[in-house]
Amino acid sequence: xxxxxxxxxxxxxxxxxxxxxxxxxxxxxxxxxxxxxxxxxxxxxxxxxxxxxxxxxxxxxxxxxxxxxxxxxxxxxxxxxxxxxxxxxxxxxxxxxxxxxxxxxxxxxxxxxxxxxxxxxxxxxxxxxxxxxxxxxxxxxxxxxxxxxxxxxxxxxxxxxxxxxxxxxxxxxxxxxxxxxxxxxxxxxxxxxxxxxxxxxxxxxxxxxxxxxxxxxxxxxxxxxxxxxxxxxxxxxxxxxxxxxxxxxxxxxxxxxxxxxxxxxxxxxxxxxxxxxxxxxxxxxxxxxxxxxxxxxxxxxxxxxxxxxxxxxxxxxxxxxxxxx
Numbered sequence: 001x002x003x004x005x006x007x008x009x010x011x012x013x014x015x016x017x018x019x020x021x022x023x024x025x026x027x028x029x030x031x032x033x034x035x036x037x038x039x040x041x042x043x044x045x046x047x048x049x050x051x052x053x054x055x056x057x058x059x060x061x062x063x064x065x066x067x068x069x070x071x072x073x074x075x076x077x078x079x080x081x082x083x084x085x086x087x088x089x090x091x092x093x094x095x096x097x098x099x100x101x102x103x104x105x106x107x108x109x110x111x112x113x114x115x116x117x118x119x120x121x122x123x124x125x126x127x128x129x130x131x132x133x134x135x136x137x138x139x140x141x142x143x144x145x146x147x148x149x150x151x152x153x154x155x156x157x158x159x160x161x162x163x164x165x166x167x168x169x170x171x172x173x174x175x176x177x178x179x180x181x182x183x184x185x186x187x188x189x190x191x192x193x194x195x196x197x198x199x200x201x202x203x204x205x206x207x208x209x210x211x212x213x214x215x216x217x218x219x220x221x222x223x224x225x226x227x228x229x230x231x232x233x234x235x236x237x238x239x240x241x242x243x244x245x246x247x248x249x250x251x252x253x254x255x256x257x258x259x260x261x262x263x264x265x266x267x268x269x270x271x272x273x274x275x276x277x278x279x280x281x282x283x284x285x286x287x288x289x290x291x292x293x294x295x296x297x298x299x300x301x302x303x304x305x306x307x308x309x310x311x312x313x314x315x316x317x318x319x320x321x322x323x324x325x
Contacts, residue, residue, distance in 0.1 A: 051127050051275065051282035052100060060106040061096055063089050064126035067111040068223045070248040071306040072131045072271070081109045084306040085131035088148055088290065089273065092128060095289040113222065114197055118142060121274055128286070129274035133200045143279065144272040145286045146321050150314075152265035153201050154243025156250060158231055159260050165191075165237060169262050194219045194227045194236035201240050204267055224249045232258055240266070244307060287323055294322035 055061050065073040065086060073083035090107070097105040110126055120126045122141050133151070134144040155169050195202040197220030205218055219236055221227035227239035228249055239246070243265060250259045273290075275282055293299055299318050303310045 051279050052096070052285065055096060055105075055127065056100050056102065059102060059104060060108060061093050061128070062108045062110060062126045063093075063128045063130055064110045064112045064117050064120050065089075065130040066113060066117065068225060069131065069242075069245055070224075070252065071244060072242075075111070083130075084302070085148065085271070085273070087302060088293070089128055089130045091293055092273070092286050092289045095285055099285060114199075118274070121276060124276060127275065127282075131271050132274045133269045134272050134274075135200060138274075141277060142274050143277045143283050144274050145283065146290055146323060147270035147272050147317075148290060148321075149271050150317050151269055151271050152243050153204065153240055153267040153269070154246050154261055154265060155238050155240045156228065156231060156246045156259050156261045157238045158234070159258055161237070161260070166260075166262070169238060170264055190215050190217060191237045192217045192219050192230075192235065194221045194230045194239040196221055196224065196227060196241050199241075200269060201242070201267075205240050228253060228259065291322040291324075294318040 049057065065081060065083070067073070067075045067081075069083070069085075071083055072085040073081070075081055086109075093105060093107045096102075110120070112120055112126075112129075117126075117129055117132065118138065118141070121129050131148070132138070132144070134147075138144075157166060157169065193205065193216050195205050195218060202218065202220060219230060221230060221239065224241060224245055227236070227241060230236035231239045232255060243261065246261050250256050250261055253259065273286060275286065293302075295318075300310060300315070303314060307314075
């Protein structure tokens with residue numbers, strides 16, 4: 001009788017233990033799920049606001065630009081910001097105001113230069129950058145709009161530059177003359193070429209010269225004006241930069257007769273507007289604004305204002321760049 005009671009008791013204990021363990025496991029799983037949900041909720045709560053949400057809260061759109069990148073962006077004598085890219089950024093501001101239903105939108109233009117402009121976008125100091133060449137490296141940290149124009153690298157030299165230098169830069173080097181490229185074992189005369197610092201032009205020029213073993217020192221210029229000054233003072237044999245910018249700078253220079261922009265494009269690239277990465281709503285708004293403008297009758301006169309009458313290739317560019325509704 002005693003043994004029977006003990007066995008029954010042990011059986012009851014054996015039956016209770018698995019149920020207790022199961023309840024404990026369920027309780028732990030529920031607790032873990034609750035903690036995970038709380039963590040997710042907290043993460044969502046601290047997630048940074050998107051550009052459009054931030055603009056709606058502050059009532060301000062901050063735009064970065066290069067102040068000496070005529071005709072893309074520049075400040076005139078009165079301090080007014082103007083240029084082709086500036087006009088496009090103002091169009092984006094109009095769309096932002098309309099789409100968000102903001103009665104008053106403050107548009108703040110911030111002058112930037114070199115790599116500072118890209119850091120300003122990454123750090124959220126500006127909402128939109130008026131004009132930059134998209135590259136794979138830049139796309140790793142930034143987003144870009146559809147292209148706003150097809151551009152290319154040009155070069156400016158002094159009007160009295162050696163004919164040999166002009167021939168080489170023009171791509172018209174006579175085949176019966178020695179190659180001007182300086183091989184490392186020939187110890188050629190070194191020349192200095194200038195390029196706008198912190199741009200794709202500078203990087204591409206350095207890479208190209210290394211590939212060809214051309215014995216040239218690349219001098220970075222802080223601005224287009226500084227690049228022209230280097231050429232004028234004979235501290236650089238040539239200055240490489242965006243060809244449209246070079247033409248505009250030479251045309252407006254008091255010493256325009258001292259310079260010649262070579263009739264050649266060394267490297268073609270596109271220009272776009274830059275913004276913070278992974279902000280699909282703002283990028284969609286920007287692309288929508290540009291696409292509608294490119295399909296309208298306004299793009300022709302706008303292009304003419306800054307670059308002259310558009311040829312068929314320019315009109316084709318806008319037609320191909322514009323996204324369908």
